[in-house]
Amino acid sequence: MKYEVVIGLEIHAELSTQSKVFCGCSTAFGAEPNTNVCPVCLGMPGALPVLNKKAVEYIVRAGLALNCEIANYSKMDRKNYFYPDLPKAYQISQFDLPFCKGGYLNIQADGKEHTVGITRIHLEEDAGKLVHTPGGTLVDYNRSSMPLIEIVSEPDMRSAKQAVEYAKAIRNILLFAKVSNCKMQEGALRFDANVSVRPFGSKSYGTRTEIKNLSSFKMLQKAIDYEYQRQVSMIEKGEKIRQQTLRWNESSNRIIALRSKEDAHDYRYFPDPDLLPVILSDAFIEDVRSKMPQMPEEKKKMYIEQFQLSEYDAEVLTANSELCAFYEEVLQDYNEPKIAANWVNVELMALLNQSDMLVEELPFAACDMAQLLQNIQSGKISGKMGKGVLADMFETGKSPEEIISAKGLSQISDTAELEKIADEVLANNPASVADYRAGKEKAIGFLVGQVMKATKGAANPQSVNEILRTKLNE
Amino acid sequence: MQISSDDVKRLAELSRLAFNEEEIAQMQENLVDMIQYADRVNATACDMQAKEHILPLHNVFREDVVQESLSNDEALKNAPESEEMYFKVPQVMEDE
Numbered sequence A: 001m002k003y004e005v006v007i008g009l010e011i012h013a014e015l016s017t018q019s020k021v022f023c024g025c026s027t028a029f030g031a032e033p034n035t036n037v038c039p040v041c042l043g044m045p046g047a048l049p050v051l052n053k054k055a056v057e058y059i060v061r062a063g064l065a066l067n068c069e070i071a072n073y074s075k076m077d078r079k080n081y082f083y084p085d086l087p088k089a090y091q092i093s094q095f096d097l098p099f100c101k102g103g104y105l106n107i108q109a110d111g112k113e114h115t116v117g118i119t120r121i122h123l124e125e126d127a128g129k130l131v132h133t134p135g136g137t138l139v140d141y142n143r144s145s146m147p148l149i150e151i152v153s154e155p156d157m158r159s160a161k162q163a164v165e166y167a168k169a170i171r172n173i174l175l176f177a178k179v180s181n182c183k184m185q186e187g188a189l190r191f192d193a194n195v196s197v198r199p200f201g202s203k204s205y206g207t208r209t210e211i212k213n214l215s216s217f218k219m220l221q222k223a224i225d226y227e228y229q230r231q232v233s234m235i236e237k238g239e240k241i242r243q244q245t246l247r248w249n250e251s252s253n254r255i256i257a258l259r260s261k262e263d264a265h266d267y268r269y270f271p272d273p274d275l276l277p278v279i280l281s282d283a284f285i286e287d288v289r290s291k292m293p294q295m296p297e298e299k300k301k302m303y304i305e306q307f308q309l310s311e312y313d314a315e316v317l318t319a320n321s322e323l324c325a326f327y328e329e330v331l332q333d334y335n336e337p338k339i340a341a342n343w344v345n346v347e348l349m350a351l352l353n354q355s356d357m358l359v360e361e362l363p364f365a366a367c368d369m370a371q372l373l374q375n376i377q378s379g380k381i382s383g384k385m386g387k388g389v390l391a392d393m394f395e396t397g398k399s400p401e402e403i404i405s406a407k408g409l410s411q412i413s414d415t416a417e418l419e420k421i422a423d424e425v426l427a428n429n430p431a432s433v434a435d436y437r438a439g440k441e442k443a444i445g446f447l448v449g450q451v452m453k454a455t456k457g458a459a460n461p462q463s464v465n466e467i468l469r470t471k472l473n474e
Numbered sequence B: 001m002q003i004s005s006d007d008v009k010r011l012a013e014l015s016r017l018a019f020n021e022e023e024i025a026q027m028q029e030n031l032v033d034m035i036q037y038a039d040r041v042n043a044t045a046c047d048m049q050a051k052e053h054i055l056p057l058h059n060v061f062r063e064d065v066v067q068e069s070l071s072n073d074e075a076l077k078n079a080p081e082s083e084e085m086y087f088k089v090p091q092v093m094e095d096e
């Protein structure tokens, strides 16, 4: 029998506020342990949390970006469980009245467009970080009470690829909306995957398991693939799938079950009496909407209509907020949108893909790229040379000017000099000249090649061609 | 509503409390009392929605401004155990 996988994702994203969600401690990453802490985020008795207004604005913005309905009335609840990363023994979260509900996101995967439903987005506080040592567990509460949104999807994905594309699309939207920096290496974006399988064509769902805390797209893909195989082989052996919480172990590339006691979802939610309800007026929601940064769909439309980019170029640029930002920065110093898009999407992307690097890791700035394109535009160097210069920039981080002058690159556009070389080439190759004059058009290719060789490739082939033709037709 | 001794055991487990049989019986009685009291409150006519807060207030926010945190020494001052700059707790095992 063939089995289909059914996936729903819970995506946690840290909001990029300056201060934590319920206290004034800094959210800066990488501080020394337990230095961004106060009585509120340490859960000291009597400390009173107060909601960060910016966090509310950001979750509303995220909700609007993901086509959600924004609640006029919402409240905070306590989710109770014991674990040392939670100093109060409860996490402030939202239970029945989250800020956002009922959204969706369209994604491209497996060659088709899919719509993934978004059940809800709620606001909560992050937990601290544990360091396990042989002598005991060490706790750092710097991350405690950092603002987090949890985006819960419907079980609408039918392949690991779709789940990854959905997660990437969410990341892209959050980056465009400027609500989270989404730095995966800093844990600012984490995924929990709910996975079940069922025979193809079946309408009901199988028993699902939850894989917690996946911190990269690769891990997400591997964990879902592994869990799909595991569930299918269990069913084929006639075993029953148990509803449980699992963890992906990256070093052993396999799934580990968390202790079943931890796994009991009995969080005994109740309203947090320390925090007051939030009532958002339609005016407030409209205000947030009116100040939304431009979203990928909108940008794509603008690129096609105003910049005359191809659908493909516009799609590639807007599917990656860093690439898009880089592109727009290039345009600030080099206002040729089509040419710039081609260089960014083709030449730059090729270099990035070859070395598996991200745009934000580039060793040079967008203005350097603009400078390179200006040099090509002005004819100082050829497009072919430009590709080499770009590769050098990528390798060394040096500016294009530096590379061009160090390598003595420059296209000979001085016609007088080219004519001199052309004359020599014609004098030295009488046979080809005779061929051309006898009607063998192709002979000119050889002559152009000779001039290019004499100039070590520094001439513009088109100009050489024109000069030779003029001379041969004299 | 009734509370069984199993309910008490389950709650004790979730709350990380250890009770002997005698204490469980005692807790069971206390919890039944509490729930009956809550039932009486619930039976009273009241306009208030369950979702509403006890205080007639809403939208109490703070601006997104960083304020000074505690020093590491202050933060760890009352910790039963600490190591380097961390709180130290008995080892928790993550895996089965």
Ligand SMILES: [Zn+2]
Pocket: A020, A023, A024, A025, A036, A037, A038, A039, A040, A041, A042, A145
């Ligand atoms: Zn704090």
